[in-house]
Amino acid sequence: MSVHNKPSHIFDYDRKNLSANQLLGLYRSMLKPRLIEEKMLILLRQGKVSKWFSGIGQEAVSVGVAKALSREEYILPMHRNLGIFTSRDIPLHRLFAQWQGKAGGFTNGRDRSFHFGTQEYKIIGMISHLGPQLGVADGIALAHKIRKENRLTAVFTGEGGTSEGDFHEALNLASVWDLPVLFCIENNGYGLSTPVNEQYRCKNLADRGAGYGMESHIIEGNNILEVYQKTSEIAESVRKHPRPVLLEFKTFRMRGHEEASGTKYVPEELMASWSLKDPIENYRKFLLEEEILTEQIQEQYEQEIKAEIEENLVKANMEEQVSFSEEKEFNDVYKEFVNQQFENPYPKKNIRFVDAVSQALRQSFQKHENLILMGQDVAEYGGVFKITEGFLEEFGRERIRNTPICESAVIGAAMGLSINGMKAVVEMQFADFVSSGFNPVVNYLAKSNYRWKQNADVVIRMPCGAGVGAGPFHSQTNEAWFTKTPGLKVVYPAFPYDAKGLLNAAVNDPNPVLFFEHKALYRSVRQEVPEGYYTVEIGKASTVKEGKNMSIISYGAGVHWALEAIEELELKEVEVVDLRSLQPLDNEAIFKSARKTGKVLVLTEDSLFGSMASEIAAQVSEKCFEHLDAPVFRVGSMETPIPFATSLEQGYLPKKRLIEKLIQLTEY
Template identity: 75%
Template sequence: MLKPRMIEEKMLILLRQGKISKWFSGIGQEAISVGVTRAMQNDEYILPMHRNLGVFTSRNIPLNRLFSQWQGKASGFTKGRDRSFHFGTQEYKIVGMISHLGPQLGVADGISLAHKLRKENKLSAVFTGEGGTSEGDFHEALNIAAVWDLPVLFCIENNGYGLSTPTEEQYRCKDLAERGAGYGIESHIIDGNNILEIFSRISEITDSIRENPKPVLIEFKTFRMRGHEEASGTKYVPQELMEEWEKKDPIMNYEQYLFEEGILTEAKKEEFVSSISKEIEENLKLAFDESGIESNVNNELNDIYEDFKYQEVSPSLKTENIRFVDAVSQALKESVRKHNNLVLMGQDIADYGGVFKITEGFMEEFGRERIRNTPICESAVVGTAMGLSINGMKAMVEMQFSDFVSSGFNPIVNYLAKVKYRWNQNADVVLRMPCGGGVGAGPFHSQTNEAWFTKIPGLKVVYPAFPYDAKGLLNTAFNDPNPVMFFEHKALYRSVRQDVPVDYYTLPFGKASRIKEGSEVSIITYGAGVHWALEVLGEMDYDKADLIDLRSLQPLDIDTICESVTKTGKALVLTEDSLFGSFASEIAAMISENCFESLDAPVARVGSLETPIPFAQNLEKQYLPIDRLHKKLQDLIEY
């Protein structure tokens, strides 16, 4: 406990000297971090917060690396890309927080699920503050852990204030431990300033969890002696409350106890202080002497995605005529057979086979452990998928409808997408996104929301239009160690058939398909738009269009787009999305920027109305761009 306290005292001096940028103090809370970490096994994951310096020091992370991390230098853990305790390290089995707090709770679920599936008798411990228990992710993660009997130690550090908001303005229950009963899980209240009570009770609890996997909720009663972050101060804290908790200082009281028991002497204490002080100064010198991070554009861009060496698996000659939905189901089944560490998760995907019956029969072949029904909590399920990846597994999450991804948006764009760039951890996760209109499903089951994700560095976005592509690209998605958003248009599920190889095969990302060859106009589209374009071209009896099916939106085959437009001199970009801010707008901008001198007409765009997608058939027909496509294409041809 003395080491993190002394490091913090030094950091506060450096902060005032302007040598570090920010500091979140854990002074007064050291007993919790140290006690929990010492009760854990070294190969068990801990997911700390920004007041848990004792977790890092108890895992014996070299101090020069911690100091370099806080100064944004290369020998830290994030190459200067993130600060303070926003990092993880597989070497020390620590998974750092993100500022949104809640998602790490679901990540702990996934880490523990991997342990449970491998029957490893291990647990994970995850920290949150009392303020974070109001987040939906907290409740979702507890519920998943309870339903699945996951070996997770949920640690609430109740330190009295969420920034400046006192507990009475945050929740109405007397103790946060009471929330355990609501989820049917064991819970305890522990004095967060008593190291002996923490260590002894957490040791008993962790032994119990290893023997009988289950979640346990711990509320540590403690107090924050400094500001939320150092610049905030503590003026909002009554002085008498501060004085009361100062008397409960965990280090001062433990030191007094050790003196009384004859275990600690002044000489021994001085030896500790001198040794730690020397270690701090030596490692600070190493960190200060290290040169600043060098800016290199190539390094930055190359660290967005985990390296993926695509391996072509050619299709067999034997084919069968199947629907789009069958192709998706086949790819799923083949990939679960190929990757024995792949877990499928989603609402109703087990016994019921999913609302589109894509996983019907899977549970009978692969078992309930790998084909998992989830509660209705998209955010924590995405977090669980991230945790599975951290602990060496693969995960698929089926969003029952792509519209529902809004409930899981945060962990996708702020965790999965950024984790490789931040601390070199990949997110081996596929998110299946049944999407699109034309089926009379209204504003909450009909969106095509790929544009939400194509602008997020770190995500791959795939959107096939045919069964052959769907099967090959989905197989590739499961081989790719990066997060893949895989869009499947619901209206195509049972309306489009194609001869598809019966065996396993793959197709590359970032390679568009030329559906029709022409010389006068280029039509660039994807998903249902490909079929609408074919329909309109047939109605017009027009055979001079170059029809490009993008298939993959991120990575995008810019070369094929530019080659086609350079040849034809005219471009029409078709999307089912409403136009403003759509992916079609980005493609149009790229064409204008890269092919301007070859253009014989302005780039045309066709998309849906700038409204939510309606339910009634005539309204939906008006919303979708099919009817407008004919006129726009004719105008472009005649320009």
């Protein structure tokens, strides 16, 4: 140290083997996001930016971690990690366009801030629900590990986010599977206005690593050299010996959660003590004292960065505001997929519904070498319905993966697999349990393609339905939870032939598909089914019985109830349409049948309010009114939870009411 005997900085900087150019590079990399933020705060006050989440004071964490990873390794940041985006050299005009909601950004104006991803720069942005990205990181890392690529994934959360169940699920899954993930906690003191003493009781969040059998480290988050060097060392070790590592970066948020919230809730003395630890100011003093940085270099950096900011702001400002196109908005909800039909010229065999599902899965695994199955008890045990029995021996443990009981993390991991070029099938042991993973389904899988053109190549198998005496938590048919969520496809077959063909098609489809399998049909329905591989197009209904006097529109077990009721009442000329797919819905087939017969009954196993039956009835009434000879009738289960006792369950289900309604409609 040649300028002062006593350092003016408060951190113990150890340059180790870093060259002067490397030291200066780290400084410039921190300075850039700081100067961008200062400019954004001016624009915010001028009303030219709608919202801003500041990372001032936390630049060392973002820059240090980004510089420690290779450009081919994914990073999943939060909304204060501007330094990650700038360290990956994303063109500033694209960032500015993103923040202005313009098409030159990354989301076509459909999302704001850092809520985007980019495969080009291997950055996967957050969603506002925070937790799901932790599971997504697991999936990305799993793909690397399966392909033996010696790469890791870094994912960020704040100390507040560690209170979410997703944090526990993702860390536990990563630990059990030895996934190469750096779980980076930016402990910046406050979750919005809630201080850490109201967030958790352990002394350090890194202490939680022991509970997962996971290596953990506490790193001074405002010391750029400590962040960069320690993260680099750990990253290199993880590449050689894949495993998860928990990193707690001690830092502080110097501005509000977002600018409108301010910082009045922070004690003045706490703010003052952390202001002395400013990562850029302290590092600048160190470099000056070491005669590595000069005032001339400092001025040069500031001029270059500010010029770059202004130049790119002009470019972003000149871009037109994004224009609305109904066709474009609608077409971007799903990844474009040209359906390829595989015919079935194979010998047929009379098999059960459950066998058809198993055959489809097996043949899809044979067809797609990048397909992974995840679920509880799906490996040695073969699943609770024995659908995957023998799969472990045939396809191996890398592809047939038992999971802990952690639906949210597993669905997130499926998304991560898709991001990293693989396909995933997730088995819900029972469709009811998807509620524990609801968030990533409806907010991550469903919205990613629309938001930033990242599809979710995921099939979620949903064993569902009542009639088997399983009670309120193993009997729901909860398709209506998902049919109203744009971006999801929902398939619900009634026959073995369709089950096999549609499941094969679902695996081929690059969009997220919820595939409902009625448990009561598994071993009660048989059909002649081709033994080889074939597909049935998603989104096309099937007319299983022709007629001209009345139409019954249904799906799943309801189709069989309809056929039984027609036979019991000896009704003639009743047409039965099996929807097969609920999203997309074959409106053309529904309307064609309604216009043909003039009388329509829509049958669902679900309770009626807010059900598919209600939606279909409304559409038929609106589109086919002049062709109808009677009101559109709806039949569904009672507006109660599903009871266990046989007599109660039979009363709950709509079979008896179906008979009554059919008689009423016939006589109308």
